[in-house]
Amino acid sequence: MYRELRQRHGTVVPVVLVGDVPAWLVVGYRELHRLLSDPVLFSRDSDLWSQWPYIADDWPMLPMIGRKQPSILYTVGEAHTRRGAMVSDALDAVDRIELRGIVEYYADRLIDGFCGQGEAELIANFASSLPILVLARLFGFPDAECPALAEALHDMIDGGADAIAGQQHLLGSMRRLVAARRVQPTADVATRMLAGARGFSDEELVQDLMVMSAAGHQPTADWIGNTLRLMLTDDRFAASFFGGRNSVGDAMNQVLWEDAPSQIIAGRWASKDTRLGDRHILAGDLLLLGIQGANDDPQVRVDPHAGGPGLPGSPGSPGSNNAFFSFSHGEHRCPFPAMEIAEVIARTGIEVILDRLPDLDLSVPPEALQRRPSPWLRGMTTLPVRFTPTPTHGGHR
Known part of the structure; x- marks a missing residue:
């Protein structure tokens, strides 16, 4: 599709x-790259949008595009720098060894629910549950609230009829968490954000926790699901299912190039008339970040089928690199600690699956697999598999 769009x-x-x-x-x-490198000309300030007079209050894409909110997504300049530092510090304090243990615990607990059956659906029963379980624990939520949080996030991100209701559920949950931690601090991300608020209000912290949840859960779930799909359908990674882990990182990297969970991100708004890619952009126009389209650009990556100049180390050439846009770029790039946490969750979850179910295989033809119909994120609807039944671990490794 992106190739056709580019040609036309x-x-x-x-x-x-x-x-x-x-x-x-x-x-x-x-x-x-130019758009993301110029936060003044291409602003995150959604108040600039010329279409607001025509947007209804129940527009289903409102939660993901949204009127200007008091969150880190919509701050710019020095305020964004201070806010980004607060969020990064709160996440950076997460102990990576402890984090891996938490991921292993929840991954084992999820796998225990189906490992004796010889078959499972890995999206609903594993990939879409693991990130929110881990993040909720890090943020300070009890396990009992995780299923409803995950459902609300899915509804909000998928942009359907329940998107606004999902957003409201998430908002209420975050407000209750921040209020509780204001009274009773504990060793979690919400408490550390309150301690380092640097003049930001509780409502601003609530909005930032919403952003962190949405950006941390579903893209990581899709990273897990898309990587497992790749490893189950591509012979280059088949050896990983016989005790080897060396290609897990390669598969995860290839997904970020070729099957990025965050396909399209909204957005940026032009602060004045300009030109971009031979298009005349008017002040107030909305620009959507075509993450996967840019990753696929034949001007910068090698197309193994068509050839081309390519970027050394990109898919289709020897080695690999991380010059993809899958974590965005520039002032609003995903904070480095958040990227690290997402990678630990995804990689550890995949490795636990390989350890526990080494003969995992698809139970349907690859062409029968379907994608979730989200305009923003690319993930699997289902990933049905079969395997030799194995005993439970009882949630302990």
Whole structure:
């Protein structure tokens, strides 16, 4: 699809969102790099959007595009720098060895629920549950609240009829957590954010926790699911299912290049008239970040089928690199501690699956697999597998 869009429209594509709302989808690598590197010309301030007079209060994409909210997503300049430091510090204090143990515990507990059956559906029963279990524990939520949190996040991100209800559930949960930690601090991310608030209000911290939940859970769940799909359908990674782990990192890296969980991100708003990719962009226009489209740009990556100049180490050439946009770029790039936490959750979860179910195999033809119909994130609807039944671990490794 991205190849066809690029051929027909170039690197900046005119698109319409639900309700015939116009926007630009940036699918060129260099164009997206320029956009993300200039936070003044291409601002995160959604108040600039020229379409607000035509947006209804129940527009299903509102939770992911949204009127300007008091969250880190919509701050710019020095305020964003201070806020980013607060979030990074709170996440960076997570002990990575302890984190891996937490991931292993929840992964084992989830696998115990189906390991004796010889078959399972790995999206609902594993990939879509593991990240929120771990993040909720890190943030300070009890386990009992995790299923409802996960459902609310899915509803909000998928942009359907329940998107706004999902957003409201998540908002209420975060407000209760911050209020509880204000009264009774503990050793968790919410408490550390309160301690390092640096002049930010509790409501601003609530909004930041919502952003961290949405950015941390579903993309990580899709990273797990997309990597397992790749390893189950690509012969290059088959050896990993016979006791080897060497290619887990390679598979995860390839997914970030070729099957990025965050496909499209909204967005940036032009602060004045400009040109981008031979398009005339008007002040107030919405630009969508075409993460996967830019990753696929033949000007910067080797296409193993068509050849081309490519970027050394990109998919289709020897070695690998991390020059993908899958964690965004620039001032609003995913904080490094958050990237580390996501990678630990995804990699550890996949490794536990390989340890526990070494003969894992798809139980349907690869062409029968379907993607979840989200405009923003690319993940599997289901991933049905079969394996030799194995005993439970009782939640302990």
